[in-house]
Amino acid sequence: MESRPDRSSLLVLIPAYNAGRHIDELVQRLRLQTGSAALLFVDDGSTDDTAARLAALSVTTISHRANRGKGAALKTGFRYAVDHDYQTVLTMDADLQHLPEETAGFLCQDDPEAVAIGRRKRDAGMPAARRFSNLLTSLVVSILGGRRVSDSQCGFRLLPTALLRRLDLKSDGFGLESELLFRACRLRWPMHEVDVSTVYDGSSSRISHVGETLRFIGLTMRRLFW
Numbered sequence: 001m002e003s004r005p006d007r008s009s010l011l012v013l014i015p016a017y018n019a020g021r022h023i024d025e026l027v028q029r030l031r032l033q034t035g036s037a038a039l040l041f042v043d044d045g046s047t048d049d050t051a052a053r054l055a056a057l058s059v060t061t062i063s064h065r066a067n068r069g070k071g072a073a074l075k076t077g078f079r080y081a082v083d084h085d086y087q088t089v090l091t092m093d094a095d096l097q098h099l100p101e102e103t104a105g106f107l108c109q110d111d112p113e114a115v116a117i118g119r120r121k122r123d124a125g126m127p128a129a130r131r132f133s134n135l136l137t138s139l140v141v142s143i144l145g146g147r148r149v150s151d152s153q154c155g156f157r158l159l160p161t162a163l164l165r166r167l168d169l170k171s172d173g174f175g176l177e178s179e180l181l182f183r184a185c186r187l188r189w190p191m192h193e194v195d196v197s198t199v200y201d202g203s204s205s206r207i208s209h210v211g212e213t214l215r216f217i218g219l220t221m222r223r224l225f226w
Contacts, residue, residue: 007037009087015073019094020049029100042073071176098156105194106158114190118156120198145185152178
């Protein structure tokens with residue numbers, strides 16, 4: 001019988017906000033794919049049954065008393081990863097728009113110190129507002145960061161904690177994902193892109209696309225010479 005790879009140095013980080021209806025299935029599918037990897041949920045002030053479902057599954061959870069934004073939830077998880085000496089962090093969303101079965105594409109990367117970024121097809125059902133926002137932020141990251149980034153807003157990615165230790169991230173909202181890549185580009189950190197599925201369930205997005213995009217552009221322009 002073939003042994004499963006040791007994933008004990010990997011932390012799977014999932015920010016969750018009112019994701020209760022997806023939690024059980026997500027955890028079940030993730031455990032099948034990631035084996036011994038640790039799962040960390042950051043419950044960002046959910047008002048549904050997210051907390052109760054996480055408690056019933058006995059997964060490690062950090063809870064924000066109020067909703068602080070996806071970026072804040074990610075930063076909480078990054079601090080946990082650094083403090084507990086994980087080598088890499090795999091980030092993904094809690095709503096099953098990132099398929100657990102596609103984690104293998106990130107975990108098979110040859111360079112454990114490189115960033116691996118999910119790359120979605122924009123014409124495969126991505127809502128128009130999100131497509132525009134993604135195109136614009138990806139362009140800004142690519143131009144100012146000095147290397148091509150196809151999908152700066154995809155939260156499905158593998159991050160070495162060696163990089164996280166060097167970053168002082170500012171954003172608390174969805175712009176953090178683009179900010180992180182911009183900063184990594186400025187550090188000339190090695191990156192790969194991994195093709196992933198574009199999955200939407202028809203529900204309305206919580207992202208204020210125009211506002212988040214403008215805030216991110218303003219942030220990068222103010223901090224261009226970090």
